[in-house]
Amino acid sequence: MLGIDATTGPCSVALAVDGTVLSRVAHARRGQSATILAFADELLAEAGIARPAVDAIACTRGPGSFTGVRISTGVGQGLAMGLDRPVVGLSTLQVVAEAVLQADAAPDGAVVLLDARMGEVYGGLFRRGAGTESTTVAVSAEWLGPPVSPSLPAGQWCGAGSGFAAYPPLAQATGLTGVWSDCVPDMGAAMELARHALARGDAIPAAELEPVYLRNRVARPA
Structure with a gap:
């Protein structure tokens, strides 16, 4: 493929x-x-x-x-x-989540925020797949909106994507275990x-x- x-x-x-x-x-x-x-x-x-x-x-x-x-x-x-x-x-958001969750074995999932310009971000939440269902699974609909901290499910979550670089306070406000702002x-x-x-x-x-x-x-x- x-x-x-x-x-x-x-x-x-x-x-x-x-x-x-x-x-x-x-x-x-x-x-x-x-x-x-x-x-x-x-x-x-x-x-x-x-x-x-x-x-x-x-x-x-x-x-x-x-x-x-x-x-x-x-x-x-x-x-x-x-x-x-x-x-x-x-x-695109799930592909970013895939990369960061392969690189970091600790988190249960990833919140991906990409800079969408115009004061907005593209966002999505993805958890690790269970068994053979997939490697990552979406746990929310993808969204376009202002750069605010999303509500996260229980567990350890990391952040990834250019949205964290464009809006640095996001990394501090969400209580993430780590942030990969340069992940593409x-x-x-x-x-x-x-x-x-x-x-x-x-x-x-x-x-x-x-x-x-x-x-x-x-x-x-x-």
């Missing part, structure tokens, strides 16, 4: 082959589409397989920057259509999440993939 992300600016591409995950990351915020395709070809060459051997495409579908979400879903959809393969759409989507860490989704039958035809913006307007009147 090939996974791609560009929803928050940096590009992340990963390839899962027989339990091994290969990945590439670029922090340049221009030319993301070309970078994603180049990385995909590099990883396929490294694994010694051709594009038609890919079983499915996984891509983040948002929320994130308007342009980044368009690139991530557009390239993912294009690759899936070109190969006639299904696509697994992943939440990492498809290398998300391929197990994508594998669970594919096994559950959550893959869809490429034409049905829809971006998730959460915000209906990208600009406010003067």
Whole structure:
């Protein structure tokens, strides 16, 4: 399975082959589409397989920057259509949670807040999966709102995402065990999440993939 992300600016591409995950990351915020395709070809060459051997495409579908979400879903959809393969759409917020909970074994879950500009954040709560259900599981609907501390379920929770960097008081007010404000989507860490989704039958035809913006307007009147 090939996974791609560009929803928050940096590009992340990963390839899962027989339990091994290969990945590439670029922090340049221009030319993301070309970078994603180049990385995909590099990883396929490294694994010694051709594009038609890919079983499915996984891509983040948002929320994130308007342009980044368009690139991530557009390239993912294009690759899936070109190969006639299904696509697994992943939440950007859950992919961030996946990365931080793999890196930190202590917390029971993660509150992910991404800077949405305009004085708002994208947010979501995710706990560790139990058994084989998944690696992480959403415990709230994702939201767009002012940067206020969310109510957390019982247990130990960490924070992750650019929202904590944009609004530092959030880290102090929520009583989190730790905060990873520089954590961005990492498809290398998300391929197990994508594998669970594919096994559950959550893959869809490429034409049905829809971006998730959460915000209906990208600009406010003067």
